[in-house]
Amino acid sequence: MKIKEVDEAKKIIKELFEELYDEKSINFSIENSYNQVVFSDIISSIDLPPFNRSLMDGFAVKSEDTFRASDESPKILKCIDSIEAGSFSEKTIDNGECIEISTGAPIPDGADAIAMVEFTERKTDEETGNDNIHILKSVAPKQYLAIKGSDMKKDKLILKSKTILSPDKIGVLAGQGIKEIKAFKKPTVAIISTGNELVMNDEEISYGKIYDVNTYSITNATISNGGYGKSYGIVKDNYDDLKEKIESALKTSDIVVCSGGTSAGVGDVLRHVLDEIGEVIIHGVSVKPGKPTIIGKVNEKLVIGLPGNPVSALIIFYVFIVPNLRNLVGLSEEIIEKAIATLAKRIHSPKGRMHYSLVQIKEGLAYPIVKDSGAITSLADADGYIKIPKTTEILEEGKEVEITLFK
Structure with missing residues (x-):
């Protein structure tokens, strides 16, 4: 093994990721977009709100008709229509008139404020039978109105590239009527554990055997850092079996991670397999734990050899692979907690x-x-x-x- 220093190994691995992998995008419906990473800036397509709307239940009025209104001296307005949320009125308010309105409904023409229902009284004129609304408190122009575009203007930035989609962000997209978003495509990482002593956790364990740990820890470390982890199970310390498994994994995955079989001992065959089907870039890093780490390249894809010991495997994966994996899917290395x-x-x-x-x-x-x-x-x-x-x-x-x- 030609041992590399940690910084040199990190530099080589980073350059390999940049050489072999491009940032790619994939479309998701917003229903399935949770925790996806936005690929490119998202721009608003409509104003929010898309019309002037009421923030309160009450009456749409001309504010000047309410000046100096009080309990002792109410202003009396004729109610000429009623608007529920989702509907609108074609009538225009003139002085001395108002329209009953629900929260969220469009403001009718002629109105410039809302008198809250709590500060009004409805009384029927005995002579005409009309509803008269007694305004008990004056309102200012634009009071309790949400003006068109006051929340968000059309053609403005909603979310930047590399934003992680959380429930609140998805709600913003839904409010714009967005059905689909472009997100970073996650690379598929194949995980292979090697060793004659290993059994999967759904198998019977016998003397001399141990349950496989690395398949589960590395798969989930991949998922939590932006990739798709795909288990390829256990391979015995056999040259042909390991070669076949790696070649099979390369057909359906972007990166192959093997644990075990990296040191120079008897039965450790990964180096020899990579020498035949590709090339070994790094074999050995001046680090504890994890000295026998292997970085190889096969068919323009990375094949990574982690130590078999669970602690070594997880630490090496986090130190050398996770930062590059995160960068590839739009997650900054600094986001690592x-x-x-x-x-x-x-x-x-x-x-x-x-x-x-x-x-x-x-x-x-x-x-x-x-x-x-x-x-x-x-x-x-x-x-x-x-x-x-x-x-x-x-x-x-x-x-x-x-x-x-x-x-």
Whole structure:
């Protein structure tokens, strides 16, 4: 293995993503657009509201007809029509007239304000039989009106590219009558676990076997960071089987991620498979855990070899793959959640290699999880990981650290 430094490996992987993958879009109905990422700016096609509308139940009036109105000296107006939400009146209000109106209904011609129903009284004129409305409180021009376009003007920016669609944002699109949005297309990531000792969680476990962890953790890390994770199951430590599985996965996926089979030991065959069907770009990174990481290229697609140990596999995936995956689907690397905490205990780190150490957060303190990289209980305890530079051998208790969260 020709070991790469962490920064060099990150640079190579970033350049490979840029070389091999373009940002692509796909259309979604807004009903199915939750959590999708907007591909290009969305511009309003109509004014909101699309007409002058009432903000209150009451009466549409000429505001000048209500000046100095009070309980003791009400202004009396003739009611000439009634408008429910969803309908409109063809009548025009003249001085001394009003129209009964519901919240959300269009303002009739001639009106410039709404007198709230709470400050009116309806009385019938005994001589004419007409409804007369007694206005008990004056209103100002445009009072309780929503003016056309006051919320949003036509041809204005609604949502920027790379906005994540949440329920409130989807509601805004629905208010514009938008049926379909263009979102970033998510790459499909095939996940393959290798190892004679592995069984899936729906199989019977026997002596010498262990349940596969990486299929589930890497699949869900892919989903939570913008991709589609697709499990291809377990492959034994067999050259032909692994080769066949990778070639099959490449036909239906954009990226293939294998866990296990990356070190130089007996039975670790991924390197040899990649040498035959493609090329190995990186084999070995100066990092703990995860030194035997492999980055290969086959048919203009990436094939990534993660260590078999669950902790190593997840950390390497987050450190080297997740930032590029997020960028590809319009999610900024900075959106990855981080937290600041104070180190609760001293950590010893191997000098000469970048070290990523799992920690648990409790009441603002970061507790190091000191277990080997095959201990899956450390994943149950971990909230995230911290980065320790290769020149640092000891992080003292009480030091403030930045934690990348597994979210």
